Amino acid sequence: MSDHIAAIDAIAAKYDNDPTRLLDMLLAVQEQERYVSDAATRLLAQKLGLSWGDIQQTVSFYHLLSQEPRGKYTVYLNNGPVSIMQGYEGVATAFSEAVGCSFGSVTADGRIGLFTTADMGMGDQEVAALINNVVFTNLTPEKARILVKAMQKGVPAQDMVTDNTEYGKYGDGNNSLPSIHSMVCNNLIKPGPVCFGPYQAGAALRKCVAQSPEQVLAEVKASKLRGRGGAGFPTGMKWELCAKAEGPERCVVANADEGEPGTFKDRVLLTERAQLLFEGMAVCAYAIKATTGALYLRGEYAYLKDYLEQVLEQMRSDNLLGKDIAGKPGFDFLISGCSWVLAPMSAARNQLLESAEGRRGEPRNRPPFPAQSGFHTMPTVIDNVETLAATVQIIDKGATWFRSLGTEESTGTKVLSISGDCDRPGVYEVEFGITLGELLTLAGARDPQAAQVGGPSGRCLNAAARDTAISFEDCPSAGAILIIGAQHDLLTIIDNFMAFFTEESCGSCVPCRTGTWMLRNTLRRIMHGQGTREDLTSMRQLSAVMQKTTKCGLGHTAANPILNTLDNFPHLYDALIPEQTDIRSFDLEAAVQASNLTVGRASVAKEEQV
Amino acid sequence: MSKPIIATASLAGCFGCHMSFLDIDERILDLVELVQWGKSPINDIKTFQQDCDIALIEGGCCNDEHIHTLREFRKHCRILVAVGECAIMGGLPAMRNNIPIKECLEEAYLNSPSTSDANPDKIFPNDEELPMLLDKVYPCHEIVKMDYFLPGCPPRADLIYGALVALVTGQEAELPYEVVKFD
Ligand SMILES: Cc1cc2nc3c(=O)[nH]c(=O)nc-3n(C[C@H](O)[C@H](O)[C@H](O)COP(=O)(O)O)c2cc1C
Ligand code: SF4
Numbered sequence: 001m002s003d004h005i006a007a008i009d010a011i012a013a014k015y016d017n018d019p020t021r022l023l024d025m026l027l028a029v030q031e032q033e034r035y036v037s038d039a040a041t042r043l044l045a046q047k048l049g050l051s052w053g054d055i056q057q058t059v060s061f062y063h064l065l066s067q068e069p070r071g072k073y074t075v076y077l078n079n080g081p082v083s084i085m086q087g088y089e090g091v092a093t094a095f096s097e098a099v100g101c102s103f104g105s106v107t108a109d110g111r112i113g114l115f116t117t118a119d120m121g122m123g124d125q126e127v128a129a130l131i132n133n134v135v136f137t138n139l140t141p142e143k144a145r146i147l148v149k150a151m152q153k154g155v156p157a158q159d160m161v162t163d164n165t166e167y168g169k170y171g172d173g174n175n176s177l178p179s180i181h182s183m184v185c186n187n188l189i190k191p192g193p194v195c196f197g198p199y200q201a202g203a204a205l206r207k208c209v210a211q212s213p214e215q216v217l218a219e220v221k222a223s224k225l226r227g228r229g230g231a232g233f234p235t236g237m238k239w240e241l242c243a244k245a246e247g248p249e250r251c252v253v254a255n256a257d258e259g260e261p262g263t264f265k266d267r268v269l270l271t272e273r274a275q276l277l278f279e280g281m282a283v284c285a286y287a288i289k290a291t292t293g294a295l296y297l298r299g300e301y302a303y304l305k306d307y308l309e310q311v312l313e314q315m316r317s318d319n320l321l322g323k324d325i326a327g328k329p330g331f332d333f334l335i336s337g338c339s340w341v342l343a344p345m346s347a348a349r350n351q352l353l354e355s356a357e358g359r360r361g362e363p364r365n366r367p368p369f370p371a372q373s374g375f376h377t378m379p380t381v382i383d384n385v386e387t388l389a390a391t392v393q394i395i396d397k398g399a400t401w402f403r404s405l406g407t408e409e410s411t412g413t414k415v416l417s418i419s420g421d422c423d424r425p426g427v428y429e430v431e432f433g434i435t436l437g438e439l440l441t442l443a444g445a446r447d448p449q450a451a452q453v454g455g456p457s458g459r460c461l462n463a464a465a466r467d468t469a470i471s472f473e474d475c476p477s478a479g480a481i482l483i484i485g486a487q488h489d490l491l492t493i494i495d496n497f498m499a500f501f502t503e504e505s506c507g508s509c510v511p512c513r514t515g516t517w518m519l520r521n522t523l524r525r526i527m528h529g530q531g532t533r534e535d536l537t538s539m540r541q542l543s544a545v546m547q548k549t550t551k552c553g554l555g556h557t558a559a560n561p562i563l564n565t566l567d568n569f570p571h572l573y574d575a576l577i578p579e580q581t582d583i584r585s586f587d588l589e590a591a592v593q594a595s596n597l598t599v600g601r602a603s604v605a606k607e608e609q610v
Numbered sequence: 611m612s613k614p615i616i617a618t619a620s621l622a623g624c625f626g627c628h629m630s631f632l633d634i635d636e637r638i639l640d641l642v643e644l645v646q647w648g649k650s651p652i653n654d655i656k657t658f659q660q661d662c663d664i665a666l667i668e669g670g671c672c673n674d675e676h677i678h679t680l681r682e683f684r685k686h687c688r689i690l691v692a693v694g695e696c697a698i699m700g701g702l703p704a705m706r707n708n709i710p711i712k713e714c715l716e717e718a719y720l721n722s723p724s725t726s727d728a729n730p731d732k733i734f735p736n737d738e739e740l741p742m743l744l745d746k747v748y749p750c751h752e753i754v755k756m757d758y759f760l761p762g763c764p765p766r767a768d769l770i771y772g773a774l775v776a777l778v779t780g781q782e783a784e785l786p787y788e789v790v791k792f793d
Contacts, residue, residue, distance in 0.1 A: 583681055584754060591677075591744040
């Protein structure tokens with residue numbers, strides 16, 4: 001017991017007993033003890049001057065933290081839509097059979113726990129799993145059995161990925177660097193001129209310091225760059241708002257909490273273009289006179305942390321970060337390193353800040369907007385990784401050059417993550433305005449029926465709508481394009497999206513918390529042939545209510561999968577709605593089964609089944 | 611023209627909606643001018659003697675008999691009105707929906723302070739005549755098509771009366787704020 005107390009003390013001390021680092025501490029506890037026990041919660045509460053409930057609610061909010069032991073090895077197997085399309089069922093069965101327990105439980109000896117997770121940013125190499133924070137990709141039933149053997153033998157998860165073993169070997173590019181050593185592959189199929197184009201480290205910063213911050217800001221505004229994280233807010237305007245906000249210090253946050261299921265482009269940017277991103281943060285810092293920076297990395301990308309910190313270190317020694325950057329006296333900007341964001345969808349800006357300050361990822365009320373009062377109440381710019389990277393090229397090559405790419409309202413390029421039924425899943429940097437048809441051809445789509453653009457909250461397009469252009473004017477996307485082949489039942493995939501929203505709703509608004517369930521239940525009833533025409537109307541009505549009455553983007557968009565398929569694939573619903581009767585189908589026998597068993601009655605189905 | 615026939619039923623409800631209906635007080639005399647009564651607990655007519663025009667349904671469905679009754683009402687009545695929270699959403703009885711049925715029965719018949727000593731043989735009531743509890747309490751519209759919904763717990767007498775008169779006369783119901791809102 002006293003060992004236990006000492007261990008928790010040490011973890012708290014490592015983070016200076018700072019309550020805003022609660023999440024880091026909890027993660028460390030989880031890693032060490034494989035769960036966050038009630039005793040640990042109480043100890044931390046005491047140490048940090050928080051209440052037991054404060055900590056408890058944070059632990060219960062995050063998927064990767066648990067209040068029950070999760071095994072010496074914890075396997076999180078992705079059961080998101082792409083994974084299911086690529087063979088999740090077979091892999092899951094292989095794991096449970098080899099381990100000898102079902103998903104959601106831990107073996108009797110406490111060695112291996114099997115759990116599922118939604119999306120890990122590996123859509124181009126599913127089926128993927130996280131074992132003790134190590135990523136395993138392209139899993140098959142065969143590989144699952146091999147991994148289980150290794151766990152049973154006690155091989156540390158990190159040692160299962162090496163140069164070349166039966167478990168897995170390093171991926172391409174920087175993935176094989178000692179500081180990463182991961183089997184993740186980049187799958188960078190089509191590099192483009194902005195994010196993956198030629199880049200000379202430090203050139204943009206040197207151009208910055210030769211100008212005034214106002215000139216830099218003006219250049220970014222002139223480029224008409226808009227946010228790449230999904231919302232598409234004009235970046236220059238955001239920076240200007242922040243620059244004008246009152247505050248002793250300003251802050252730049254890079255949002256690398258790539259949470260939109262099906263997106264993985266930031267993963268590749270972080271692996272291959274980290275310096276471009278950090279230089280972008282410094283460009284922003286110069287323009288808005290910020291002194292502090294932070295990078296929020298999603299938990300699943302933990303394997304990149306050491307590498308990213310090395311890049312930061314290198315940039316500090318190259319005088320591209322730190323004090324008097326690029327030789328400009330007084331231009332001081334430090335990126336404090338990587339912090340954690342855990343809830344997959346917590347990238348909603350305000351949610352991210354809560355998470356970053358160690359609390360439940362629930363959206364803050366706005367105003368104030370982060371630009372006015374963000375991270376630890378500093379005026380804060382939060383930008384997506386790709387947005388920040390683009391600003392470097394804008395400063396280096398000029399706004400005019402940038403505007404020559406893309407369309408009138410959507411300048412520049414977009415890095416897309418293409419997955420699903422195609423020959424070449426991976427990352428594509430293309431000019432805005434590219435059409436769905438061109439993308440399907442580029443990726444080698446196989447008999448597509450639909451394309452889900454922008455993740456579950458985006459748009460479900462009929463694959464025949466080939467002229468739809470990826471742009472803010474037509475069909476915006478943070479980057480995810482999931483190609484769904486004709487062999488799949490589209491509504492099953494939509495059901496999976498709705499499951500995602502029921503999970504991810506933080507629960508603060510009733511229309512989102514219950515609406516997501518009501519939509520999903522209605523959809524399931526329809527899929528079981530128990531739907532009615534009125535259900536279709538009521539789903540539309542409920543969707544409209546959710547769009548109008550919820551607090552954040554998740555609630556605003558949670559009904560999109562349903563609405564889009566009602567619009568673009570009405571025949572799928574029509575085929576499932578039975579001939580209209582006023583009596584709903586209801587399985588009475590199943591509904592009384594539990595009562596019968598309890599009281600010991602044979603069967604009451606004395607009346608007609610409908 | 612003969613007067614429209616109305617019927618009522620209380621399923622998994624507390625009869626509060628029926629009591630509220632009776633709160634129309636002397637307006638019941640106006641109502642009998644407008645309608646005839648069919649099957650209802652109010653007049654204790656237990657079977658459908660003829661098809662009815664309008665039926666008021668209180669309560670959701672918590673056992674197999676409710677399912678049966680509601681289906682009968684749907685077959686024999688032109689318009690079904692869900693009256694009150696329990697009929698519309700399951701209401702208070704649906705609070706058991708997160709508890710497995712076995713636990714509910716054990717709590718009621720084996721473990722509660724009033725039964726733990728009184729039921730040494732640990733018997734669950736199981737006479738053939740007794741209906742069986744469903745796994746969950748279901749709102750009426752999940753079992754049959756419901757035509758109208760009168761909210762409230764219970765809905766005010768004025769609302770029930772106003773809605774009935776409107777349905778019978780074909781005139782639009784007047785629904786001032788205080789009749790449908792309770793805050
Ligand atoms: C539900 C939800 C999920 C989001 N997911 C992400 C994400 O995964 N990555 C991201 O950068 N922005 C995401 N955003 C957008 C962020 O809130 C924010 O607008 C963005 O980080 C701002 O950067 P930008 O202007 O450069 O796009 C999400 C927003 C919402 C409402
Ligand atoms: S809309 Fe949903 S996710 Fe967003 S704040 Fe409300 S309940 Fe939470």
